[in-house]
Amino acid sequence: MQKHIEFKISVSPFEGAKIILSAPNSKEDLVYWEHHLVGDDGKQICTFIFERYYHRTSGRATLTIILENFDGENKVRCITSGSAESIINVDFGASKNFVNWIKDVLKEYILIESEQ
Secondary structure (H helix, E strand, C coil), X not given: CCCEEEEEECCCHHHHHHHHHCCCCHHHXXXXXXXXXXXXXXXXXXXXXXXXXXXXXXXXXXXXEEEECCCCCCEEEEEEECCCECCCCECCCHHHHHHHHHHHHCHHXXXXXXXX
């Protein structure tokens, strides 16, 4: 199973989504996104799916990003997929590069990071 990266940010999910959408290359790599306000107490969730071609793996990788604040903390989860090549499941750093892109976009808002 692929690991996912989770970190907390200092802005709401909707604010984080605006920052992501204004980032370089975000529109070119964006496959899908949605956002929802859940209930009357300000709970927000945003989901993004990005896809990017990597020459080093001769294939496409996806990055799914979920921003939510359901437990009161603004969290971002990043899940990569499809970046590995062949049976040995080596992606030559493609997934790390993809996650580092979004971490760079949100770097001034990241509070705590954990790898799951």
